[in-house]
Amino acid sequence: MRVTEPIARLRSVKKTYARSGVPVHALRGVDVSVVPGEYAAIMGPSGSGKSTLLHILGCLDKPTAGRYFLDGRDVSRLSDRELSSVRNQKLGFVFQAYNLISHLTVRENVEMPLFYMGVPPRERYKRSMELVDMVGLGGRAQHRPTQLSGGEAQRTAIARALVNDPVLILADEPTGNLDSKTGEEILAVFAELHSRGRSIVTVTHDPAIGSRADRVIRISDGMIVNGSSAQAENESRFERGA
């Protein structure tokens, strides 16, 4: 098996906040790598730092110390503007609460990343329609998010996350607001994406997601506490490669 460069790689990442003057060590030296095509689930109790980890992976936050390489580039010291551009071009987000803009239509929500990328309207239209069709909402392209069911809203969010053809999809409790049946449907969509070679990292409490992932990254108290054997093997291989 050939050694693949990880798509995302955190090297001893620390994150410390000051919450009302008191420093909170959310991450205390985390090393995580995600290889292309991998489906990883970050699991851990609340307050364990898993959201912080996801924010750093998602370039919404910068590590206090350590390095983060995304798609071969060190993004840990980029400016706000550069990080925006990285989020725009390399990442796709799926949130628990869907986070669609309520006064825009399904299709307009999907095309929004392309707008900030500077893609001309006609091309945006074509690409966003493709994705709306792909997630099975072709007939709902002109609907508003409020007219959608939870599953449909989350599909819209997935379409939006894919519209820029990201190197990594980040999902934060994507089934948290859905009933179990719909949740299954959404997980099926993720599985489908995974089978097509997308790299996915999801934060979840849901063991169902963990069981579908290639690997579970367990985090507690700001540290990775264990990984599956596969992960350990991967990690050691990267160590040798690096």
Next chain:
Amino acid sequence: MFRFVEMIKLALRSLSLHKMRSGLTGLGIIFGVGAVVSMLSIGEGARWEAMNQLKLLGTDTIIVRSVKPPVGVTPQAQDSWVIEYGLTFDDAEHLKTVLPGIEMLVPVRDCRKDIWYRGKRVDGRALGTVPLYRQAGQAGLERGRFITDSDIEHFNRVCILGDSIRRQLFPYKNPLGEGLRIGSEDYIIVGVLAPRGATGGGALLAGRDVNRDVYVPLSTALKRFGVFSYQRSSGSAEFAKIEADEFLVKLADTDLVEPTSDVIRKILQRSHPEPDYEIVVPQELLRQSQQTQNIFNVVMGSIAGISLLVGGIGIMNIMLATVTERTRDIGIRRAIGATRGDIVSQFLIETVVLACIGGGTGVLLGVAGAGVVSVAAAWKTIVTAWSVMTAFGISALVGIVFGLYPAWKAANLDPIEALRYE
């Protein structure tokens, strides 16, 4: 470029989500801009009127007018029951010979007689003057003729009507050849003058509405009515002897107005120890009215400015509320790649669009307001393209100035916090 257009469309969509709120928010700007536009139109109208008056009399004109001196100053008044004051024809001759810069000096005499037509009194003034008046007073002939030298020579009993009187007495009829009674004598109408100046505007400089004048030959006036007049006012009556009521002095050049008026004053001081005349320089009056106008403009401008300021603050207030309300949207946009600059543009464009819509509505309101003012107060108002553009520009500027802070606030929200916002 397409992004800019799209952001404007987006702004319009967000604003239309809350039409009521946007409308109320825009009110301050609407009234502010409306005030600016109507204020500027009033100012412009006043300026135009003043210019018109100046044109009516000319920048190269001086008016010397007889005024009744204060009681007790005139020595004759002490021992005679006829008070004698004012300009004389000797003064006219004297000034004409002494001052070479005078091109024309036209004496005007108010006959102080009532005008009657078919047994009804007509509101107007019968004035005796000479043929040159037509040039000096810049009176255009509508039809017929003006006073001629022959009229003067033969003491003809003819008269020329001002436009307003003609309209009143002969709305559909040719007045030429008709008779008009001045005092107790009949005069034949031989000419009609074209309308002059703006209504009421002439009052400032000419001291009356020149369109209600009836002109007769000066010689006829003097022969028929004499130089004495009997006037009854507030219970007392007086006899007065006045030769000329007004000299219309036309100079060869505008630059001569100031020095000549000084010389005229000096010359008249010698022959008139008591101040029974006044010298009116239209240029000077114009300058004064301009100054008054400027004060008016500053006051109105400040009021308009304050209302724009208040309007701007209102907009800022609502935009700050909007930013809070859309915190989550901002977080979403930031997460999918909007830069701070994108967020600033979004909110700034929205504010400017709102301000400009307010500005546009304000311009319409201002134009309507100007119309109302000109009808209700009979003030001349002129809405210039310049004033509309200024008002519109100011509203855009208000949008930018008061949009910056909310936009800045929106852009500096922490994306993570913003995404968590409920």
